[in-house]
Amino acid sequence: MALALSLPLSSPAVAQQGVFTPIKEAIGSLWDIVRSPFRGDVVSPPTPVSVVRGMGEGSFFWDGLKDAGYETKEITTGIGIIPDVKMSFQLVRELSDADRDDLERKIEIDESRRGGLTAVIQRQILRTLLSASNLEDLRITKLDITLLPLPAAEFVMEPKESPMSEEHDAILRAVQGHATELRGLKKRDPNAKPSAQALD
Amino acid sequence: MTGLALAQQKPAPPSHPGASTAVPLLPTANITVRPELFIVGSSTMKGYVDVTAAALQRDYDVPAPKVSFKGSKTGIAEFCAGIGPDYPDIAVSSRGMHKSEFDRCNENGILDIIEIKIGLSAYYVATKKGNPVFNVTPRMFYYALAEQLPKQGEFDDNPNQTWRQTDKSAPDLPIRVILPEQASGTRNTFDGLFMQAGCRHIKEIDLIYAADDRVPKCITLRADGVVTEVAEPYGTKMVELLQQSAPGTIAVMTNEVYIAFRDVLELLPVNGVLPSDAAIERFDYDMATPDFFYFKRAHMRNNAGQGVVRGIREFMAELTHEELMSHGGAFTKLGLVALSPAAQEAERSKVRTLKRFVR
Numbered sequence: 001m002a003l004a005l006s007l008p009l010s011s012p013a014v015a016q017q018g019v020f021t022p023i024k025e026a027i028g029s030l031w032d033i034v035r036s037p038f039r040g041d042v043v044s045p046p047t048p049v050s051v052v053r054g055m056g057e058g059s060f061f062w063d064g065l066k067d068a069g070y071e072t073k074e075i076t077t078g079i080g081i082i083p084d085v086k087m088s089f090q091l092v093r094e095l096s097d098a099d100r101d102d103l104e105r106k107i108e109i110d111e112s113r114r115g116g117l118t119a120v121i122q123r124q125i126l127r128t129l130l131s132a133s134n135l136e137d138l139r140i141t142k143l144d145i146t147l148l149p150l151p152a153a154e155f156v157m158e159p160k161e162s163p164m165s166e167e168h169d170a171i172l173r174a175v176q177g178h179a180t181e182l183r184g185l186k187k188r189d190p191n192a193k194p195s196a197q198a199l200d
Numbered sequence: 201m202t203g204l205a206l207a208q209q210k211p212a213p214p215s216h217p218g219a220s221t222a223v224p225l226l227p228t229a230n231i232t233v234r235p236e237l238f239i240v241g242s243s244t245m246k247g248y249v250d251v252t253a254a255a256l257q258r259d260y261d262v263p264a265p266k267v268s269f270k271g272s273k274t275g276i277a278e279f280c281a282g283i284g285p286d287y288p289d290i291a292v293s294s295r296g297m298h299k300s301e302f303d304r305c306n307e308n309g310i311l312d313i314i315e316i317k318i319g320l321s322a323y324y325v326a327t328k329k330g331n332p333v334f335n336v337t338p339r340m341f342y343y344a345l346a347e348q349l350p351k352q353g354e355f356d357d358n359p360n361q362t363w364r365q366t367d368k369s370a371p372d373l374p375i376r377v378i379l380p381e382q383a384s385g386t387r388n389t390f391d392g393l394f395m396q397a398g399c400r401h402i403k404e405i406d407l408i409y410a411a412d413d414r415v416p417k418c419i420t421l422r423a424d425g426v427v428t429e430v431a432e433p434y435g436t437k438m439v440e441l442l443q444q445s446a447p448g449t450i451a452v453m454t455n456e457v458y459i460a461f462r463d464v465l466e467l468l469p470v471n472g473v474l475p476s477d478a479a480i481e482r483f484d485y486d487m488a489t490p491d492f493f494y495f496k497r498a499h500m501r502n503n504a505g506q507g508v509v510r511g512i513r514e515f516m517a518e519l520t521h522e523e524l525m526s527h528g529g530a531f532t533k534l535g536l537v538a539l540s541p542a543a544q545e546a547e548r549s550k551v552r553t554l555k556r557f558v559r
Contacts, residue, residue, distance in 0.1 A: 094411045097273070101392060109483045136303075
């Protein structure tokens with residue numbers, strides 16, 4: 001689709017015709033959406049390096065994702081006639097009420113200052129994350145943002161009380177075992193400090 | 201309990217034209233089960249509630265509302281607990297209702313809530329007139345006041361004694377901060393706007409997943425004499441302490457307190473911005489929060505005059521009246537930064553149409 005839409009732009013004569021102006025504007029908007037997360041001028045599809053560079057502090061959207069408790073997990077790119085760039089974020093921090101208020105305020109401020117489709121989509125993604133952070137039973141554990149060929153956001157929701165994997169279960173049991181052992185030691189001698197062995 | 205005594209509306213005084221006309225199609229009968237309004241929420245908004253209640257009692261024959269100010273969170277929780285004479289009619293909050301709170305309301309049958317934003321309240325950092333003025337940031341507050349700070353991946357007692365230790369550009373003066381006591385609504389806002397904002401995205405803090413474990417690391421204050429807490433109502437006492445204070449002593453207060461004592465106080469810029477109405481309105485000054493009133497539609501009287509209580513719509517009309525809400529109105533004299541005229545009109549429209557609030 002990106003290729004097909006880019007054809008009218010390749011001919012200046014065609015682009016000048018009034019009938020194509022809305023198409024040109026639409027393409028402009030689409031490309032604007034795609035490249036807006038990156039700072040600086042983008043003339044070619046972004047590379048993983050440019051994506052990471054563009055995620056520095058100072059961008060409302062990337063900062064907003066961080067404020068919403070998400071960190072980058074991986075960036076997937078594919079090179080071709082229609083390149084693809086996909087970024088995965090995972091939830092690393094549960095939000096407090098103050099975190100939510102702060103992000104909500106930032107979104108509200110952005111709404112009063114920044115118009116356009118890109119900004120609307122970015123705010124919508126952040127609002128979705130914010131709403132999900134309030135759910136009692138579910139949480140968005142993974143967020144995939146596709147930048148190319150077409151912008152999209154995918155949310156993966158999981159129950160908050162999901163069953164543990166074998167590995168996590170083993171860790172939890174080991175921690176619980178140590179805690180029981182420490183409580184036993186304290187009962188026998190309240191002043192006793194746990195031995196290094198008990199903490200192994 | 202059935203308060204069937206029909207309270208007649210007083211004729212509107214000439215100084216306050218149209219208070220009654222702002223409430224279209226009010227029921228004429230009054231078959232209610234509680235005589236007075238029940239208002240809960242943030243103590244920082246007590247002044248606005250008092251002014252509105254006074255206007256209501258001036259224009260209508262209604263008893264003084266029953267009020268309980270235990271903070272925004274508790275207030276909204278009580279508001280959302282149920283419908284009926286035992287539950288509040290109005291909640292006042294120095295922040296917007298969270299989605300979880302809205303859901304709780306819905307679960308308890310409170311389906312129609314009307315949200316009115318009255319303006320913005322700001323929180324100021326001030327010192328005694330004549331004391332050095334320097335820029336402060338939330339990060340500086342965190343480094344200055346937190347009981348423990350991260351040190352090489354662990355948390356250790358806060359070693360900072362001077363403002364310069366919290367930021368190189370700050371003066372080499374001892375850290376002394378006067379704050380409202382913990383139970384105060386202002387303190388709760390301070391914890392969020394200053395302390396939690398100050399520790400946000402510090403690596404060691406961000407590594408703590410659970411908010412319940414992370415927040416105490418940010419808001420637990422040191423107990424070595426650096427912080428002085430003042431009980432509510434804290435304004436006079438706080439300013440007295442500031443007058444006796446050494447250079448480097450600062451206090452955090454609402455704009456209402458600052459306005460009352462502005463002659464003897466000097467404001468400090470926060471994040472490089474000195475508070476002013478224009479800066480707050482433009483969102484340039486970060487330490488400001490919108491103030492909201494929430495109303496329960498189910499407690500209002502129906503067309504036959506039946507309902508839990510009389511006066512909710514009348515209260516809403518008074519609240520959004522120009523005399524209170526506009527630039528130069530009664531609320532701004534208490535320190536509230538008024539909304540733009542268009543935004544004020546949008547709030548009045550909510551009152552006229554009883555527009556349902558959704559989250």
